Amino acid sequence: MRYFEDFQVGQVHELGTYEVTREELLAFARQYDPQPFHLDEEAGRRSIYGSIIASGWQTAAICHRLLVRAVLEDSASMGSPGLDELRWLRPVRPGDTLSARIEVLEVTPSRSKPDRGVLRFRVEVDNQDGELAMSMVGASFIGCRPAS
Amino acid sequence: MRYFEDFQVGQVHELGTYEVTREELLAFARQYDPQPFHLDEEAGRRSIYGSIIASGWQTAAICHRLLVRAVLEDSASMGSPGLDELRWLRPVRPGDTLSARIEVLEVTPSRSKPDRGVLRFRVEVDNQDGELAMSMVGASFIGCRPAS
DSSP, X not given: OBOGGGOOTTOEEEEEEEEOOHHHHHHHXXXXXXXXXXXXXXXXXXXXXXXXXXXXXXXXXXXXXXXXHHTGGXXXXXXXXXXXXXXXXXXXXXXXXXEEEEEXXXXXXXXXXXTEEEEEEEEEEEOTTSOEEEEEEEEEEEEOOOOO | OBOGGGOOTTOEEEEEEEEOOHHHHHHHHHHHOOOHHHXXXXXXXXXXXXXXXXXXXXXXXXXXXXXXXXXXXXXXXXOOOEEEEEEXXXXXXXXXXXXXXXXXXXXXXXXXXXXXXXXXXXXEEEOTTSOEEEEEEEEEEEEOOOOO
Protein backbone atom coordinates (compact mmCIF):
# COMPACT_ATOMS: atom_id res chain seq x y z
CA MET A 1 0.00 0.00 0.00
CA ARG A 2 1.35 3.41 -1.01
CA TYR A 3 0.67 6.45 1.16
CA PHE A 4 1.11 10.18 0.55
CA GLU A 5 4.64 10.02 1.94
CA ASP A 6 5.63 7.50 -0.74
CA PHE A 7 5.15 9.94 -3.62
CA GLN A 8 7.95 12.31 -4.60
CA VAL A 9 8.27 15.06 -7.18
CA GLY A 10 9.80 13.73 -10.38
CA GLN A 11 8.60 10.14 -10.00
CA VAL A 12 7.34 8.64 -13.25
CA HIS A 13 4.78 5.83 -13.28
CA GLU A 14 4.08 3.96 -16.49
CA LEU A 15 0.38 3.07 -16.52
CA GLY A 16 0.24 0.39 -19.21
CA THR A 17 -1.81 0.09 -22.39
CA TYR A 18 -5.47 -0.15 -23.46
CA GLU A 19 -6.96 -1.07 -26.83
CA VAL A 20 -9.94 1.05 -27.84
CA THR A 21 -12.24 -1.37 -29.64
CA ARG A 22 -14.84 -0.09 -32.10
CA GLU A 23 -17.57 -1.66 -29.96
CA GLU A 24 -16.48 0.13 -26.77
CA LEU A 25 -15.97 3.40 -28.66
CA LEU A 26 -19.53 3.27 -30.03
CA ALA A 27 -21.05 2.23 -26.69
CA PHE A 28 -19.48 5.20 -24.90
CA ALA A 29 -20.48 7.62 -27.66
CA ARG A 30 -24.10 6.39 -27.62
CA GLN A 31 -24.32 6.99 -23.90
CA TYR A 32 -22.32 10.16 -23.33
CA ASP A 33 -21.28 11.84 -26.59
CA PRO A 34 -23.81 11.12 -29.38
CA GLN A 35 -22.26 13.40 -32.01
CA PRO A 36 -22.28 12.08 -35.61
CA PHE A 37 -18.47 11.95 -35.95
CA HIS A 38 -18.33 9.59 -32.93
CA LEU A 39 -21.18 7.31 -34.05
CA ASP A 40 -21.76 7.30 -37.79
CA GLU A 41 -19.13 5.96 -40.22
CA GLU A 42 -20.24 8.18 -43.10
CA ALA A 43 -20.39 11.30 -40.92
CA GLY A 44 -16.92 10.42 -39.61
CA ARG A 45 -15.54 10.16 -43.14
CA ARG A 46 -17.00 13.54 -44.09
CA SER A 47 -15.74 15.20 -40.86
CA ILE A 48 -12.40 16.97 -40.40
CA TYR A 49 -11.17 13.72 -38.78
CA GLY A 50 -11.72 11.44 -41.81
CA SER A 51 -13.18 8.59 -39.72
CA ILE A 52 -15.22 8.11 -36.58
CA ILE A 53 -13.14 8.95 -33.52
CA ALA A 54 -13.47 8.30 -29.80
CA SER A 55 -15.08 10.87 -27.54
CA GLY A 56 -12.33 12.78 -25.80
CA TRP A 57 -14.13 12.00 -22.54
CA GLN A 58 -13.66 8.31 -23.25
CA THR A 59 -9.93 8.83 -23.80
CA ALA A 60 -9.82 10.58 -20.44
CA ALA A 61 -11.85 7.81 -18.75
CA ILE A 62 -9.58 5.11 -20.22
CA CYS A 63 -6.54 7.00 -18.97
CA HIS A 64 -8.13 7.14 -15.54
CA ARG A 65 -8.74 3.40 -15.60
CA LEU A 66 -5.05 2.86 -16.35
CA LEU A 67 -4.16 5.19 -13.47
CA VAL A 68 -6.43 3.30 -11.07
CA ARG A 69 -5.03 -0.10 -12.05
CA ALA A 70 -1.37 0.97 -12.00
CA VAL A 71 -1.29 3.38 -9.06
CA LEU A 72 -4.48 4.34 -7.23
CA GLU A 73 -5.82 0.90 -6.32
CA ASP A 74 -2.62 0.18 -4.41
CA SER A 75 -2.60 3.63 -2.82
CA ALA A 76 -4.60 5.33 -0.09
CA SER A 77 -6.65 7.14 -2.76
CA MET A 78 -9.41 9.41 -1.46
CA GLY A 79 -10.72 10.94 -4.69
CA SER A 80 -9.73 14.05 -6.60
CA PRO A 81 -10.30 17.80 -6.35
CA GLY A 82 -10.16 18.19 -10.14
CA LEU A 83 -7.73 18.74 -12.99
CA ASP A 84 -6.26 21.43 -15.21
CA GLU A 85 -5.13 21.97 -18.76
CA LEU A 86 -6.66 18.89 -20.36
CA ARG A 87 -5.76 18.90 -24.08
CA TRP A 88 -7.06 16.54 -26.75
CA LEU A 89 -4.17 16.71 -29.20
CA ARG A 90 -4.83 13.92 -31.70
CA PRO A 91 -7.91 11.91 -32.62
CA VAL A 92 -8.26 8.39 -31.15
CA ARG A 93 -9.63 5.94 -33.72
CA PRO A 94 -11.23 2.48 -33.45
CA GLY A 95 -8.51 -0.11 -32.84
CA ASP A 96 -5.96 2.37 -31.46
CA THR A 97 -3.89 1.21 -28.50
CA LEU A 98 -3.28 3.91 -25.92
CA SER A 99 -0.45 3.99 -23.41
CA ALA A 100 -0.20 6.42 -20.52
CA ARG A 101 2.21 7.67 -17.90
CA ILE A 102 2.24 10.21 -15.08
CA GLU A 103 5.02 12.34 -13.69
CA VAL A 104 4.58 13.68 -10.16
CA LEU A 105 4.71 17.51 -10.19
CA GLU A 106 3.80 18.47 -6.61
CA VAL A 107 3.16 16.78 -3.26
CA THR A 108 1.34 19.13 -0.89
CA PRO A 109 0.19 18.18 2.62
CA SER A 110 -3.37 19.32 3.26
CA ARG A 111 -3.52 22.40 5.47
CA SER A 112 -6.98 21.64 6.82
CA LYS A 113 -6.91 17.80 6.96
CA PRO A 114 -3.71 16.36 8.46
CA ASP A 115 -4.65 12.81 7.38
CA ARG A 116 -4.04 13.46 3.67
CA GLY A 117 -2.16 15.36 1.00
CA VAL A 118 -2.70 16.39 -2.60
CA LEU A 119 -0.65 14.89 -5.39
CA ARG A 120 -0.46 16.83 -8.66
CA PHE A 121 0.87 15.05 -11.73
CA ARG A 122 1.27 15.55 -15.46
CA VAL A 123 -0.54 12.89 -17.49
CA GLU A 124 0.37 11.92 -21.04
CA VAL A 125 -1.52 9.50 -23.29
CA ASP A 126 0.16 8.28 -26.50
CA ASN A 127 -1.25 6.31 -29.39
CA GLN A 128 0.45 3.19 -30.82
CA ASP A 129 2.65 5.38 -33.04
CA GLY A 130 4.07 7.20 -30.02
CA GLU A 131 2.14 10.38 -30.82
CA LEU A 132 0.74 12.38 -27.92
CA ALA A 133 -3.06 12.07 -28.04
CA MET A 134 -3.98 13.71 -24.71
CA SER A 135 -2.29 15.51 -21.85
CA MET A 136 -3.48 17.07 -18.62
CA VAL A 137 -2.47 17.99 -15.08
CA GLY A 138 -4.34 15.71 -12.68
CA ALA A 139 -4.67 15.66 -8.91
CA SER A 140 -5.48 13.10 -6.23
CA PHE A 141 -6.10 13.17 -2.51
CA ILE A 142 -3.86 10.50 -0.96
CA GLY A 143 -4.08 9.42 2.67
CA CYS A 144 -1.03 9.72 4.92
CA ARG A 145 0.60 6.66 6.46
CA PRO A 146 -1.19 5.86 9.72
CA ALA A 147 0.87 6.33 12.89
CA SER A 148 2.03 2.89 14.03
CA MET B 1 -28.49 24.84 -37.10
CA ARG B 2 -26.27 27.10 -35.02
CA TYR B 3 -22.93 28.32 -36.37
CA PHE B 4 -19.97 30.03 -34.73
CA GLU B 5 -21.49 33.45 -35.51
CA ASP B 6 -24.59 32.58 -33.46
CA PHE B 7 -22.70 32.37 -30.16
CA GLN B 8 -22.06 35.52 -28.14
CA VAL B 9 -20.23 36.23 -24.91
CA GLY B 10 -22.62 36.19 -21.96
CA GLN B 11 -25.17 33.79 -23.48
CA VAL B 12 -26.43 31.21 -21.00
CA HIS B 13 -27.75 27.84 -22.14
CA GLU B 14 -29.62 25.62 -19.69
CA LEU B 15 -28.72 22.02 -20.52
CA GLY B 16 -31.46 20.10 -18.71
CA THR B 17 -31.31 17.34 -16.11
CA TYR B 18 -30.04 13.75 -15.76
CA GLU B 19 -30.74 11.19 -13.04
CA VAL B 20 -27.70 9.16 -12.02
CA THR B 21 -29.08 5.68 -11.33
CA ARG B 22 -27.18 3.27 -9.10
CA GLU B 23 -26.99 0.82 -12.01
CA GLU B 24 -25.36 3.34 -14.37
CA LEU B 25 -23.04 4.59 -11.62
CA LEU B 26 -21.79 1.05 -10.95
CA ALA B 27 -21.47 0.20 -14.66
CA PHE B 28 -19.26 3.25 -15.30
CA ALA B 29 -17.15 2.60 -12.21
CA ARG B 30 -16.59 -1.05 -13.18
CA GLN B 31 -15.34 -0.02 -16.60
CA TYR B 32 -13.36 3.16 -15.95
CA ASP B 33 -12.92 3.87 -12.22
CA PRO B 34 -12.86 0.64 -10.20
CA GLN B 35 -11.99 2.21 -6.84
CA PRO B 36 -13.74 0.73 -3.78
CA PHE B 37 -15.65 3.92 -2.86
CA HIS B 38 -17.27 3.87 -6.33
CA LEU B 39 -18.17 0.17 -6.34
CA ASP B 40 -18.53 -1.32 -2.88
CA GLU B 41 -21.30 -0.21 -0.49
CA GLU B 42 -19.33 -1.05 2.64
CA ALA B 43 -16.15 0.65 1.38
CA GLY B 44 -18.29 3.68 0.47
CA ARG B 45 -19.73 3.84 4.00
CA ARG B 46 -16.26 3.67 5.54
CA SER B 47 -14.83 6.30 3.12
CA ILE B 48 -14.71 10.05 3.71
CA TYR B 49 -17.86 10.28 1.52
CA GLY B 50 -20.10 8.07 3.70
CA SER B 51 -21.59 6.18 0.72
CA ILE B 52 -20.58 5.03 -2.73
CA ILE B 53 -20.27 8.01 -5.07
CA ALA B 54 -20.07 8.43 -8.82
CA SER B 55 -16.71 8.67 -10.55
CA GLY B 56 -15.99 12.32 -11.25
CA TRP B 57 -15.32 11.29 -14.84
CA GLN B 58 -18.88 10.02 -15.07
CA THR B 59 -20.22 13.35 -13.79
CA ALA B 60 -18.17 15.06 -16.51
CA ALA B 61 -19.39 12.62 -19.18
CA ILE B 62 -23.04 13.12 -18.13
CA CYS B 63 -22.54 16.87 -18.28
CA HIS B 64 -21.12 16.45 -21.78
CA ARG B 65 -24.16 14.40 -22.83
CA LEU B 66 -26.42 17.22 -21.65
CA LEU B 67 -24.28 19.70 -23.61
CA VAL B 68 -24.51 17.58 -26.77
CA ARG B 69 -28.30 17.18 -26.51
CA ALA B 70 -29.01 20.83 -25.66
CA VAL B 71 -26.44 22.66 -27.81
CA LEU B 72 -23.85 20.73 -29.83
CA GLU B 73 -26.11 18.42 -31.82
CA ASP B 74 -27.89 21.44 -33.31
CA SER B 75 -24.59 23.28 -33.90
CA ALA B 76 -21.75 22.92 -36.37
CA SER B 77 -19.68 21.17 -33.68
CA MET B 78 -16.22 19.98 -34.77
CA GLY B 79 -14.83 18.59 -31.51
CA SER B 80 -12.89 20.21 -28.71
CA PRO B 81 -9.29 21.27 -28.04
CA GLY B 82 -9.64 20.54 -24.32
CA LEU B 83 -10.74 22.14 -21.06
CA ASP B 84 -9.41 23.93 -17.99
CA GLU B 85 -10.04 24.20 -14.28
CA LEU B 86 -12.30 21.19 -13.83
CA ARG B 87 -13.32 20.98 -10.16
CA TRP B 88 -15.24 18.19 -8.46
CA LEU B 89 -16.81 20.14 -5.61
CA ARG B 90 -19.39 17.77 -4.08
CA PRO B 91 -19.91 14.02 -4.26
CA VAL B 92 -22.57 12.70 -6.65
CA ARG B 93 -24.54 9.82 -5.09
CA PRO B 94 -26.80 7.11 -6.53
CA GLY B 95 -30.20 8.61 -7.35
CA ASP B 96 -28.95 12.21 -7.57
CA THR B 97 -30.41 14.34 -10.36
CA LEU B 98 -27.88 16.65 -11.97
CA SER B 99 -28.67 19.82 -13.88
CA ALA B 100 -26.19 21.80 -15.93
CA ARG B 101 -25.73 25.10 -17.70
CA ILE B 102 -23.07 26.89 -19.68
CA GLU B 103 -22.22 30.55 -20.00
CA VAL B 104 -20.26 31.65 -23.05
CA LEU B 105 -16.97 33.30 -21.99
CA GLU B 106 -15.12 33.85 -25.28
CA VAL B 107 -15.76 33.49 -29.01
CA THR B 108 -12.48 33.47 -30.94
CA PRO B 109 -12.22 33.01 -34.72
CA SER B 110 -9.49 30.53 -35.63
CA ARG B 111 -6.34 32.23 -36.93
CA SER B 112 -5.22 29.23 -38.99
CA LYS B 113 -8.61 27.79 -40.11
CA PRO B 114 -11.05 30.40 -41.40
CA ASP B 115 -13.93 27.89 -41.48
CA ARG B 116 -14.25 27.68 -37.68
CA GLY B 117 -13.89 29.38 -34.32
CA VAL B 118 -13.33 28.37 -30.72
CA LEU B 119 -16.04 28.81 -28.13
CA ARG B 120 -14.99 28.90 -24.48
CA PHE B 121 -17.64 28.53 -21.80
CA ARG B 122 -18.02 28.08 -18.07
CA VAL B 123 -19.86 24.89 -17.14
CA GLU B 124 -21.72 24.36 -13.88
CA VAL B 125 -23.35 21.14 -12.69
CA ASP B 126 -25.70 21.26 -9.71
CA ASN B 127 -27.29 18.46 -7.72
CA GLN B 128 -31.02 18.32 -6.91
CA ASP B 129 -30.46 20.54 -3.84
CA GLY B 130 -29.02 23.33 -5.99
CA GLU B 131 -25.48 22.70 -4.70
CA LEU B 132 -22.61 23.06 -7.16
CA ALA B 133 -21.18 19.57 -7.76
CA MET B 134 -18.78 20.30 -10.64
CA SER B 135 -17.49 23.26 -12.61
CA MET B 136 -15.05 23.70 -15.46
CA VAL B 137 -14.12 25.90 -18.39
CA GLY B 138 -14.87 23.98 -21.59
CA ALA B 139 -14.13 24.69 -25.24
CA SER B 140 -15.57 23.64 -28.60
CA PHE B 141 -14.60 24.12 -32.22
CA ILE B 142 -17.71 25.41 -34.04
CA GLY B 143 -17.96 25.76 -37.81
CA CYS B 144 -18.69 29.18 -39.36
CA ARG B 145 -21.87 29.76 -41.37
CA PRO B 146 -21.21 28.72 -44.98
CA ALA B 147 -21.20 31.55 -47.52
CA SER B 148 -24.54 31.48 -49.33
